[in-house]
Amino acid sequence: APSAAIMQEREAGDSPPPAPRPAPAEMVPLLDYNKLQYTRQVLGKGTFGKVLKATYGDHGFVAVKLMDNAGKENSMKREIIRLHTYGSGSEHIVRFYGYTEFPKLGYAMEFMDCGSLDDLLNKNKWLEYRIDHVFSWLRQVAQGARYMHSVGLMHRDFKPHNLLLRDRYLVIKIGDFGEVGEVKQTMTNCKGSAPWMAPEVFKGKQYSTACDVYSLGIILWQMITRRQPYPGITAYTILWNTAQGARPKQVDCHPLLWAMIEKMWAMEPGERPSMDNVVEYTCIMMK
Ligand code: ADP
Secondary structure, eight states, X not given: OHHHHHHHHSOTTOOOOOSSOOOOGGGSOBOOGGGEEEEEEEEEEOSSEEEEEEEEGGGOEEEEEEEOOTTOHHHHHXXXXXXXXXXXXXXXXXXXXXXXXXXXXXXXXXOOTTOBHHIIIIIOTTSOOOHHXXXXXXXXXXXXXHHHHHTTEEOOOOXXXXXXXXXXXXXXXXXXXXXXXXTTSOBOSOOSOGGGOOHHHHTTOOBOTHHHHHHHHHHHHHHHHOSOSXXXXXXXXXXXXXXTTOOOOOOSSOHHHHHHHXXXXXXXXXXXXXXXXXXXXXXXXXX
């Protein structure tokens, strides 16, 4: 059962889990199969399988993530329970509607009509935006992440691909809970993708919520420059170089903004601002 999978992840003798407690599996809403109508549109491909556009009763369009990769069932069940339990706690986490077991394990979530931040930064380059948008996206993502941190979770896989946009690109939300981990556990397992992975995670040291702040610092640099942080460099070399202190090149932006970026990707996790600080500084800079 999915709830058993969560229990396995928590080590015996650990302090109690953060509130709110994960809901028992039987409370996660099961989608009514008759109300779910798939369209032909594939919205994306992920680690589990495909994300399809569908309609669900009077919810209108929804995005359904379906699993193709047998053997990853427990991690998808864990993602479903966490999205259900914590997803509604912040406006900046994608809405979860329910899960399905037939024909495959999967779940329906809010349809994000502008796609991912990765699409915007790397594919739809003709679409222009201003620095005000960057501040607004940063504040929204940091608010979602601040909520996750406040309930004892860390995302561990922040990257433009996992941030989804809607409403003419004005609203951005965290769209994936696939690598979420609990802060209470002593985490040393390496999770995430090279350009956004904090050095302490790569080095196999104990890490905590500051790893998400590092990732958001790299994403912020990408939002400003619309460039790849380390073009043409292999994952291992990126990890090795960033562990030695290499970071993306300085950009022409407000000195206070640059100062915050440098703090966010500081080598020492303790020197990075908290997500709460990031929200606060961003609100100040937006004024
Ligand atoms: P995984 O984390 O398993 O790799 P993702 O959740 O990142 O999969 O989904 C893959 C892609 O599918 C995303 O980058 C995005 O383009 C698209 N996608 C995912 N969820 C939605 C959604 N709710 N609305 C619209 N597009 C989505």
